[in-house]
Amino acid sequence: MALKRREFLKLAATSLCALPLGIQARLVYAGQKIELILQPEQRAWFGDSYQPTVLWGLDREVLRLKQNQPVEIVVKNQLPEATSLHWHGLRIDNAMDGVSGLTQQAIEPGEEFVYRFTPKDAGTYWVHAHHNTYQQLARGLYLPLIVEESTEYPVDQDHLLVLDDWRLNKDAQLDLKSLGNMHEWSHGGRMGNVLTVNRQVKPRLQVRAGSRNRLRVLNAANSRIMASSRIMASEFTGVNAWIVAKDGQPLAAPIRFEDPLILAPAERYDLIVDIPADWQGEQPIYEVSTQKRYAGAFWDVLLPSVAIHHDSPTALPANPLFSLSDRKADHHVQLMMEGGAMGGLRKAVYQNKSMGVRELIQHKQIWAFNGVANLPDEPLLTAKSGDVVEIVMDNNTRWPHGMHLHGHHFQTNSNRYQEGIWHDTLLMERGEKVVIRFQAGLPGKWLIHCHMIEHQAAGMVTWFEVTA
Numbered sequence: 474m475a476l477k478r479r480e481f482l483k484l485a486a487t488s489l490c491a492l493p494l495g496i497q498a499r500l501v502y503a504g505q506k507i508e509l510i511l512q513p514e515q516r517a518w519f520g521d522s523y524q525p526t527v528l529w530g531l532d533r534e535v536l537r538l539k540q541n542q543p544v545e546i547v548v549k550n551q552l553p554e555a556t557s558l559h560w561h562g563l564r565i566d567n568a569m570d571g572v573s574g575l576t577q578q579a580i581e582p583g584e585e586f587v588y589r590f591t592p593k594d595a596g597t598y599w600v601h602a603h604h605n606t607y608q609q610l611a612r613g614l615y616l617p618l619i620v621e622e623s624t625e626y627p628v629d630q631d632h633l634l635v636l637d638d639w640r641l642n643k644d645a646q647l648d649l650k651s652l653g654n655m656h657e658w659s660h661g662g663r664m665g666n667v668l669t670v671n672r673q674v675k676p677r678l679q680v681r682a683g684s685r686n687r688l689r690v691l692n693a694a695n696s697r698i699m700a701s702s703r704i705m706a707s708e709f710t711g712v713n714a715w716i717v718a719k720d721g722q723p724l725a726a727p728i729r730f731e732d733p734l735i736l737a738p739a740e741r742y743d744l745i746v747d748i749p750a751d752w753q754g755e756q757p758i759y760e761v762s763t764q765k766r767y768a769g770a771f772w773d774v775l776l777p778s779v780a781i782h783h784d785s786p787t788a789l790p791a792n793p794l795f796s797l798s799d800r801k802a803d804h805h806v807q808l809m810m811e812g813g814a815m816g817g818l819r820k821a822v823y824q825n826k827s828m829g830v831r832e833l834i835q836h837k838q839i840w841a842f843n844g845v846a847n848l849p850d851e852p853l854l855t856a857k858s859g860d861v862v863e864i865v866m867d868n869n870t871r872w873p874h875g876m877h878l879h880g881h882h883f884q885t886n887s888n889r890y891q892e893g894i895w896h897d898t899l900l901m902e903r904g905e906k907v908v909i910r911f912q913a914g915l916p917g918k919w920l921i922h923c924h925m926i927e928h929q930a931a932g933m934v935t936w937f938e939v940t941a
């Protein structure tokens with residue numbers, strides 16, 4: 474029955490007044506509205522000699538948000554597969570964390586989902602698919618995410634250096650047949666054969682001679698540990714570089730950077746790089762994780778030079794992180810990491826059933842945390858928001874891993890990093906044992922997993938619960 478216009482207006486007015494307060498508040502939500510479209514994209518990496526490589530991506534090169542400014546991000550899935558988006562490193566509501574099957578339902582093809590949050594930490598982050606992740610990351614479904622400081626940090630220019638390796642076949646298309654290869658899953662994960670920087674082959678980063686640059690480095694590879702070198706070039710005099718942030722979080726004081734910079738998948742560094750006044754032309758930036766160094770990108774140095782910075786950079790403005798200092802831990806748990814090739818794993822529980830290795834492999838599982846392969850029903854621990862948590866992570870495998878905590882930053886006693894640095898992802902060598910410490914943040918279910926994403930798929934994932 475159609476309502477007359479007058480009656481309709483009356484009805485609408487009444488129902489609005491009758492709304493409970495919470496919903497009214499949401500109606501006036503003042504977030505900046507951003508639309509993100511997930512869609513196939515083409516990259517002509519090899520000129521005219523090949524068809525462009527078809528990837529999956531988001532409809533932009535970078536997402537820039539502002540610290541403390543609410544946003545409303547409408548994600549439209551125009552891909553042929555369901556997905557969800559995880560805001561890696563952001564401390565936001567659990568319902569916005571983007572883990573399909575845990576914090577939300579996957580966004581079906583043709584559907585959309587609205588992520589609403591206010592980034593409280595400035596820094597360098599990324600957003601990436603968290604559904605069928607080993608496939609969707611290999612296809613390129615991610616984007617660097619910059620949260621700008623509310624007070625500007627003085628540099629001449631701000632650059633991204635997003636490293637990724639892609640597995641292409643002889644037609645220069647993604648080698649999709651090799652996805653899910655169990656041999657790779659039980660070893661170091663999927664390695665690509667083409668390196669890109671900022672989704673380009675050998676891009677040129679234009680800089681002025683003598684300029685001070687901020688360089689945001691992110692390893693977006695599925696599994697490759699990247700090592701980039703000659704961000705600082707030792708054979709040239711006067712090149713200075715400092716680390717000012719790790720995984721988005723500013724260091725209390727910048728530290729001089731020693732070549733090369735090593736990054737597990739998902740790790741980020743913010744560097745300050747002073748380009749010498751006497752540089753000109755092209756200067757390579759190498760990736761050196763293999764025997765043969767590879768010039769992945771170039772500084773393209775433009776003259777004339779700008780004013781030279783002689784003073785060391787100052788620290789970035791601090792984010793509102795809680796200081797752990799010497800507070801005693803309220804929780805102390807072990808996380809035994811096991812499995813993989815040559816790891817001697819005999820059995821593990823998978824989906825509540827104890828299995829031998831052959832049966833595990835039939836289920837594509839080969840790694841375990843505390844004897845459980847893949848997500849257990851029970852959390853690793855339950856902490857109250859505000860509690861201090863200590864996890865002893867024991868890498869009892871023959872492989873390095875990049876351990877990531879959702880929604881939290883932590884400190885460690887790892888001697889690979891300077892003390893006091895905050896991380897959301899940590900590179901651990903084989904046999905290494907570290908203690909991580911953090912304060913339980915917002916309530917919800919948060920993942921802990923290896924960010925060598927094949928290892929996660931093959932078992933290296935658990936979760937912890939934070940209660941209000």
Ligand code: C2O
Pocket residue numbers: 559561601603739877879920922924
């Ligand atoms: Cu960037 Cu669960 O990951």
Ligand code: CU
Pocket residue numbers: 873874875923924925928929933
């Ligand atoms: Cu791993």
